[in-house]
């Protein structure tokens with residue numbers, strides 16, 4: 001029976017095993033590090049977008065920071081959505097308080113204004129009515145009646161002062177709230 005020395009084999013085996021363990025440990029560490037960096041680079045923009053969407057929900061104006069790739073696309077889309085929401089809100093607020101034909105305040109807006117201001121300020125209320133407007137409509141057509149209402153409203157804007165309040169109450173009724181007496185003739 002042949003007896004070979006045992007030690008050289010064992011040393012070779014242990015050295016190979018240690019090398020393998022080191023390679024495995026380094027690869028694992030690199031994998032964990034790159035996963036951590038990848039997670040970090042994903043989580044941060046997501047947090048920014050979540051914060052952005054919360055602000056949109058609260059109706060706050062907020063400019064999203066510049067982002068790259070898909071996050072940039074998402075942020076751009078959310079910015080466009082926010083702009084649309086703000087535009088719609090402004091439009092709704094305008095429609096709720098203005099007469100769309102003449103651009104003057106409407107009845108509910110002037111009622112709100114007067115109930116808030118009348119205890120504090122004084123002035124004169126003038127109710128203006130176009131007589132026989134029905135006849136104008138019948139003779140000249142509804143479209144020309146509309147045009148007349150617009151021109152009449154413009155005339156009232158031209159002669160009133162900026163601190164006065166002008167409103168179309170409906171139909172051919174207008175209301176002018178004058179803060180100070182006019183020196184000029186209307």
Ligand SMILES: Nc1nc2c(ncn2[C@@H]2O[C@H](COP(=O)(O)OP(=O)(O)OP(=O)(O)O)[C@@H](O)[C@H]2O)c(=O)[nH]1
Nearest residue numbers: 101130131132133134135137142143145146171172
């Ligand atoms: N063109 C136009 N006509 C309107 C508008 N709103 C109401 N009218 C018309 O205004 C007319 C009002 O008629 P009436 O309430 O009889 O008033 P009037 O003809 O001025 O009669 P008096 O007040 O008695 O002098 C109706 O013919 C409505 O159709 C509008 O936005 N545009």
